[in-house]
Amino acid sequence: MHELxxxxxxxxxxxxxxxxxxxxxxxxxxDLGALSGVVKExxxxxxxxxxxxxxxxxxxxxxxxxxxxxxCPVCNQLRRLTSMQWFCCPECSTPISEVLHxxxxxxxALELKP
Amino acid sequence: xxxxPRLLEVRKNVLKQNxxxxxxxxxxxRSERTFVVSLVSSPxxxxxxxxxxxxxxxxxxxxxxxxxxxxxxxxxxxxLARSQAPxxxxxxxxxxxxxxxxxxxxxxxxxxxxxxxxxxENVGNLVCPASYDLGEDLxxxxxxxxxxxxxxLKYPTIFNSADVAVITKIDLAAAVEFDxxxxxxxxxxxxxxxxxxxxxxxxxxxxxxxxxxLKSKLAPLPSTxxxxxEK
Numbered sequence: 646m647h648e649l650x651x652x653x654x655x656x657x658x659x660x661x662x663x664x665x666x667x668x669x670x671x672x673x674x675x676d677l678g679a680l681s682g683v684v685k686e687x688x689x690x691x692x693x694x695x696x697x698x699x700x701x702x703x704x705x706x707x708x709x710x711x712x713x714x715x716x717c718p719v720c721n722q723l724r725r726l727t728s729m730q731w732f733c734c735p736e737c738s739t740p741i742s743e744v745l746h747x748x749x750x751x752x753x754a755l756e757l758k759p
Numbered sequence: 760x761x762x763x764p765r766l767l768e769v770r771k772n773v774l775k776q777n778x779x780x781x782x783x784x785x786x787x788x789r790s791e792r793t794f795v796v797s798l799v800s801s802p803x804x805x806x807x808x809x810x811x812x813x814x815x816x817x818x819x820x821x822x823x824x825x826x827x828x829x830x831x832x833x834x835x836x837x838x839l840a841r842s843q844a845p846x847x848x849x850x851x852x853x854x855x856x857x858x859x860x861x862x863x864x865x866x867x868x869x870x871x872x873x874x875x876x877x878x879x880e881n882v883g884n885l886v887c888p889a890s891y892d893l894g895e896d897l898x899x900x901x902x903x904x905x906x907x908x909x910x911x912l913k914y915p916t917i918f919n920s921a922d923v924a925v926i927t928k929i930d931l932a933a934a935v936e937f938d939x940x941x942x943x944x945x946x947x948x949x950x951x952x953x954x955x956x957x958x959x960x961x962x963x964x965x966x967x968x969x970x971x972x973l974k975s976k977l978a979p980l981p982s983t984x985x986x987x988x989e990k
Contacts, residue, residue: 647856647887654773662769671764675773682889682916729915731948740951750773750890757765 652691672705672756678749679713713747780859784894793874794977800901802883805927807835808960814842821875828857828882856887889917903928904937915949923954930959
């Protein structure tokens, strides 16, 4: 369970950005890849804990789950993998060694208080 | 009247700090010509026994050392020290994985000369270590025959993040009716093309193949080149 330390980093980075721009945050938007190694539910729970005692208390973490996508050299197309247990092109079964998306753990936006 | 939420676009990698430290470690290892291998597995898969064997055999011809992450005890470091290679413990406390900063700190306070190979044994855990780059050149994921052939399917993230798989305790394969073909198929399903070694730290089976592979990854040794020896 490393979600709490990840959540603490998110809060710290978001607050830093908010301070720099003199704004208050209502929500933090996050891209979370299926291969990031982070569990969404645990992260959302940890986020609430991490916000305690900070100006972000009461803010939300909005998580967008990013599926695994890879370029299939045979189909010549970007393909979305259908299973984490089968790293192959879903159309032609070509093995996939490098993924293009799915490892994200990225703050993408801050939703500001009105 | 409901106003649209005001969105401020940012783009910040949450693990940026770890990734930056890992990158600087990687540059440092490259300039010092140290090849770095990390080991991940579930608790009890045999990382320490495998590493002890590796260190014992390699230290005859190479400058090797190991950093070992452990939650609370020094037991692993003490076991590894039997290899007579330099070993340093990183006690992580309650943290379930190693981070690049911990590796850096351990190296900074460790008076150790130049190395050909540095091994970093992560905390036994098949989940959390997947997210953290430690600056290693090669990540080994270990799977013991006693754990079952479907471990790669249960933990695809860490198997996918690794470069090489090592199946350990193969001296017990028959006793636990280990299905080698199924294990291999499962590993290839989550990480197509991954090289797999089968070893027994106890009997020594398969260790030579693995060591040959490791040696092939090293830059030529100063002793075999035209650079004069320091002594």
